[in-house]
């Protein structure tokens with residue numbers, strides 16, 4: 001093998017393996033390569049093509065990343081027109097359709113292809129000599145737009161066909177956005193302040209009409225084939241299959257994905273049974289469908305039926321109830337979740353959406369409220385699909401109620417500043433999407449979560465206090481805050497368990513003497529269980545500051561932050577007293593976390609619970625802050641930035657503090673020196689700008705070693 005042909009052979013091999021992997025994944029639904037391996041092969045191919053541009057091919061899988069934008073879409077004349085479908089909404093219309101076909105074909109029991117009606121965008125793909133040469137939207141059915149470059153990025157569209165390929169073949173089908181991809185995209189968009197997609201169909205249409213194919217490449221699009229356009233058959237295959245369902249099977253062998261829900265049936269009742277079966281599946285399918293399609297299977301019979309205007313008389317779309325409807329907002333409310341997240345939602349006039357009556361829809365968060373500008377009395381489009389919570393998609397602005405002067409009757413909606421459940425302040429930090437109730441230890445909405453976290457192993461480590469028990473304690477109003485746990489005795493737990501057991505059985509147990517009382521044996525077991533629990537709770541009274549800090553459940557304060565705080569301040573009171581600015585000075589505590597901590601302790605409700613914990617005998621070791629006042633670095637302020645190879649930044653900070661340094665998070669003129677590790681960024685730049693001394697890791701290690709002598 002010559003030197004030049006080695007990369008060529010490898011590129012061909014890689015292309016074949018990547019195409020195979022795509023085919024197995026999208027067509028056979030039987031993936032055989034882990035994603036990481038697939039990515040590795042693709043990167044290897046990219047590397048070869050970068051080094052040897054002459055080896056690039058138009059059907060290489062590397063082209064799926066999207067080419068540079070080309071300006072506008074050219075027009076494409078469809079060789080065979082792209083038709084539309086007649087619609088049916090009732091069973092009787094379906095029966096009439098079947099009867100008409102039976103009568104006109106003279107076939108008393110004709111076969112039908114039964115297919116889901118995908119809710120995406122119809123496209124036509126043209127292959128010449130097995131290579132994908134052009135893809136177009138439906139447009140008006142005769143003329144569409146050339147979106148070839150965008151379609152190349154859709155992974156489930158084959159760029160090269162497999163097996164005996166006809167010289168020319170046009171394949172029609174639907175480009176759609178799978179629900180999971182749609183949800184993922186919108187979650188990302190909400191978080192990044194980008195425009196959300198109204199529904200997967202709009203998402204698919206918008207993504208396909210991007211002028212920059214590199215954007216399309218980032219969108220989760222997929223394709224299913226369902227029809228043929230123009231075909232020029234070759235010698236290997238002198239005629240088309242005689243039925244539509246055989247054509248679909250053939251398309252699969254060529255490498256096109258076809259929906260696995262496609263079926264065959266005879267007679268109106270079989271069509272209706274299919275409609276109902278798919279209807280039941282609808283919510284669980286990974287993509288949106290808006291109905292099913294029945295197609296007379298035999299092509300000779302299709303020809304006999306012919307067309308009316310633009311729609312074939314041999315096919316029918318049987319529609320499902322719409323997943324989007326219009327209704328009117330009665331009020332805007334907020335819900336406080338288990339973690340304190342404040343989520344706005346609307347109460348609406350009841351409306352049927354996708355066959356279900358809905359009265360509530362989520363608005364997700366304050367940003368989304370602002371973007372949609374939903375107000376009281378607005379007419380809105382709501383959408384429900386799958387098991388996703390119904391959501392408001394947009395406001396129909398023309399229908400906004402106005403006052404006499406033609407101005408909106410209601411002002412823009414603002415999230416409440418106080419928690420509607422407990423009255424604590426609602427906080428929302430800059431850059432955070434979610435608004436939260438800051439009464440974490442007190443708010444009834446957060447009770448279960450707060451108790452569960454408090455009792456967990458790495459927090460107060462209370463044995464046996466699991467989530468179900470906590471839910472019951474809250475349900476029976478035995479505890480309102482974590483401090484109440486310490487008031488419970490053995491009898492309280494036994495009584496609560498009996499109530500819970502009785503409720504679980506639906507009835508009080510009357511089969512034993514002493515109606516409703518637990519059986520004597522189980523009574524003993526219950527007592528022992530309760531004694532163990534109380535002992536576990538009692539043992540947790542003796543804790544450490546870092547555990548208690550972590551157990552409080554302050555947003556974003558995990559174990560490591562709790563440890564940092566404990567070490568830096570030494571005791572709880574100075575932490576409770578610290579303002580945001582002071583907290584921000586603590587190494588590794590950023591502005592958002594500092595705000596969370598300050599807000600948490602500023603909330604009087606939380607302070608009361610902490611006082612109650614202390615009163616209940618919960619205690620922890622407190623000490624002086626671990627900063628040696630007489631160490632060699634006493635009085636010096638140090639900033640750590642970048643990554644260190646020999647230890648974590650935390651550890652380096654601790655060792656410097658042990659020598660008396662104050663470790664700070666930000667560089668100023670007062671900074672004594674900055675330790676800059678790997679990939680140090682703005683803090684290093686600032687130090688250089690201010691002329692502050694900079695140490696590298698070696699210098700730090702030398703210093704620490706010398707100090708330890």
Ligand code: IVH
Nearest residue numbers: 083084085115116117118121122226293312
């Ligand atoms: S066949 C000759 N099959 O429905 C018939 N269409 O209302 C051509 N659609 O524009 C279409 N799933 O976007 C056919 N399994 C399916 C379909 C389907 C969805 C869409 C397609 C078309 C529209 C017609």
